Every structure is written in structure tokens, then in C-alpha cells.
Amino acid sequence: MNLSQIWKALEQDVTEVHDFGLAKRRILPKSRLDFFLGILTPDGTKLFEFEAGLPFPSVEIELTRGFVTIIEDTKITLKLTHESYLDFFTSLIDDISSYTNQATSKEQAMHMFLSRLQQWQLFLRRCSPNGLGEEAQRGLFGELYFIRSYLPLEKIEAWQGPRLLPHDFQLPGFAVEVKAVSTKLHQKLKINSEKQLDDRAAGTLYIYHLSIQPGKSAGESLTDLIDALRDRFTGHALQSQFEELLFLSGYSDNHRAHYEKIKYTIRNESVYLVREGFPRITELDLLQGIGDVSYTIATASCTPFAVPISDLKLRFSEDSSWKA
Incomplete structure (x- = not known):
């Protein structure tokens, strides 16, 4: 079951809850780490929880468009604040949980989670739900x-x-x-x-x-240029670093169709x-x-x-x- 299906299942779960509470489901069932999606009732707020099993270090939490971050002892919670960011929020959850799941210890998992979250915060400084302007x-x-x-x-x-x-x-x-x-x-x-x-x-x-x-026809689009550079980095030891920097620039393949509309011709x-x-x-x-x-x-x-x-x-x- 993918994350979109889990959201739908949770929406069905909350229809059966008639009081204040939280409906949640564990994701990555084979993981040794505890990640959850949840929906609060009655307001329907969607959230992502990571129960680390160890107290989180004291860190400064940056305000982020689209969601808020709350750390409570051994748990970190990301709450969606604008439904327009749901696709991004789901992509964020998928990325952070998959990245953190590579950890070999609980302590490493906490640091990997926070590090990846900071990268997403940088990404969202630059990018709106509709992509780069x-x-x-x-x-x-x-x-x-x-x-x-x-x-x-x-x-x-x-x-x-x-x-x-x-x-x-x-x-x-x-x-x-x-x-x-x-x-x-x-x-x-x-x-x-x-x-x-x-x-x-x-x-x-x-x-x-x-x-x-x-223009709309002649020239090279942003995605054309990115694809050309990805071809050059394929198999290169720094391929992942290039992708990370591209991500921090605010680029996401989710917006490829949007970026393909504009092509650029070099004049000088x-x-x-x-x-x-x-x-x-x-x-x-x-x-x-x-x-x-x-x-x-x-x-x-x-x-x-x-x-x-x-x-x-x-x-x-x-x-x-x-x-x-």
C-alpha cells in the first residue's frame, strides 16, 4: 500500500471516529523504525510521526511553508497546515522515511531524519506548490x-x-x-x-x-538541460551530490510538465x-x-x-x- 492509499484508508478510518482523537497507521511495515501517517479528528489535520525510541537532541525548528514541526521527547511530528501542499508533504514523507530507514542505529536515524528535514526546509524556501516561478x-x-x-x-x-x-x-x-x-x-x-x-x-x-x-518552441528547456547534465553524471561518484544540490535549488520532477513549457535560446x-x-x-x-x-x-x-x-x-x- 503506497502513501496515497494509506491517506485514503485513514480518511475512511476517521469517518468512524466521532470524538477528538487521532487515527494513524504505520508505514514501511518491514522497517525496524516506527513511522506513522495520521489524521486528527475532528479537524482532519494530516500528520507524519517518527517515534525514534531515544530523546531527540535540542534543535532550533525552522518555520516552514506547508507544515509545522513539533518535537516531544522521543517523537517528532510534522503537521500539514495547507492542503495545497499535500502532494509535497506526501513526497517529503516518502523521501525522509526512505532515507532515514537506511540508518543502522536509532541515534543515526534521528540525525538522518533531522538532516533530511533541513534539506526539505531549504527546498520549500524556494519552491511553491506550483513549482519555481x-x-x-x-x-x-x-x-x-x-x-x-x-x-x-x-x-x-x-x-x-x-x-x-x-x-x-x-x-x-x-x-x-x-x-x-x-x-x-x-x-x-x-x-x-x-x-x-x-x-x-x-x-x-x-x-x-x-x-x-x-519562447515556446525554439531553444532548450530547463528540463532538457537537467536531463543532459544527468546523463553526464550517470555513474559518476558525485551523481547523488548533484541531485541533492538540484533538489536544494527547488527543482522537483513533479513539475517537469510546468518547466517544459518555456524554452530558452542563448543570445549572448x-x-x-x-x-x-x-x-x-x-x-x-x-x-x-x-x-x-x-x-x-x-x-x-x-x-x-x-x-x-x-x-x-x-x-x-x-x-x-x-x-x-
Whole structure:
């Protein structure tokens, strides 16, 4: 019986409960670990329980769209708060329980459960029940295009964008910020924080500007690009790491049909070197108490800072540990 069938069975169970209570059923019946789906009556709230058998460590619980997390001694409960998230919630339960079920001890199971839950929380920061919006799709396409074009597969851990770090790619001695801009829009680079173009910790900082034309027929969709990269990672030791980063980016195969509607044609690639005089705002420019700054830069003002793409390629070959 799959999880969707268990939900239906529980819905039938609660019709027979006429008081306050909880109808629940164990999932993964062959597992040594105790996972349950449940429905509270009379409000019909759906939940997922993991009874670890040991007290959970004290951890900070992040507020998450779609569900709340409650830890009570040896039990952790995830309660669905919006029915629009039910498909995601079910996928989350399937993924976390299957992942945690690989544990060889109760203590390891607790840590694996919490670790996987944190990854889902990052995922849901980026993604709505309907998938990534057009801007987020375009941004992910740009980062993946950069990976396919320039990043050696064995250095996929340099992709830091999915982990919500300041720069999309952090390499030894330099970093790259990727900006994919639609040619339907006035050519501006959107900067999301005062840290994004701060090169003090990054070393040399480059902006990779990808100008793309969205359409419905010509070009390559986000899913086309993902499939191409998956083919390259098939059998590679870092295949699972690529999939994890893709997941943290907010991508789910559940939305493939949605992402296949838009195709992108590459119009131009540019690389800018962020150095003295580059139009930007950093923490050093802000008065005390000001933060979370976002702004745009006209690409025309970046032209004096353009460098050949070959300069960026050279940086990959300067350190032997970064050669493909």
C-alpha cells in the first residue's frame, strides 16, 4: 500500500471516529523504525510521526511553508497546515522515511531524519506548490548552463547557490555570480543582497551574464538541460551530490510538465570582473542598522569591466586541482 492509499484508508478510518482523537497507521511495515501517517479528528489535520525510541537532541525548528514541526521527547511530528501542499508533504514523507530507514542505529536515524528535514526546509524556501516561478527557473537555468559549459563535474561542490550562500560558485581564490537575464526585459542585473558583490572573502569575483530569449518552441528547456547534465553524471561518484544540490535549488520532477513549457535560446554571454569602481553596494557602504538590500545594475554600466570569457576559463586551468 503506497502513501496515497494509506491517506485514503485513514480518511475512511476517521469517518468512524466521532470524538477528538487521532487515527494513524504505520508505514514501511518491514522497517525496524516506527513511522506513522495520521489524521486528527475532528479537524482532519494530516500528520507524519517518527517515534525514534531515544530523546531527540535540542534543535532550533525552522518555520516552514506547508507544515509545522513539533518535537516531544522521543517523537517528532510534522503537521500539514495547507492542503495545497499535500502532494509535497506526501513526497517529503516518502523521501525522509526512505532515507532515514537506511540508518543502522536509532541515534543515526534521528540525525538522518533531522538532516533530511533541513534539506526539505531549504527546498520549500524556494519552491511553491506550483513549482519555481519564471525568475527562479531562469536563474536555475543560468547556473546549470554555467555548470555544463565551464565547471568540471568532479568539482560540483563549488556550486553554492542552492545552499543560499552569497555567491553561486565558490572556487579556490575566486567566485562566480551567475545572472541569467531575459532579452524580453530591459537588460539589468538583479542583485539580491549587499553581500552578493562583496569580493573581500571571495578573492577575485566575476559576474557571468547570460542573455537568454524565452519562447515556446525554439531553444532548450530547463528540463532538457537537467536531463543532459544527468546523463553526464550517470555513474559518476558525485551523481547523488548533484541531485541533492538540484533538489536544494527547488527543482522537483513533479513539475517537469510546468518547466517544459518555456524554452530558452542563448543570445549572448558576457563576463565582468568586479573590481574598484564597479557599480555595487556592499556592507561597507551601509549605515548601521541597514541590511537585506536588493537593487539592479544596468548592464551598460558593466561594459567597462568586461573581460574575455577566456579569462574565466583560464582561472579553471590555473590550479591543477580544478582541471577537468
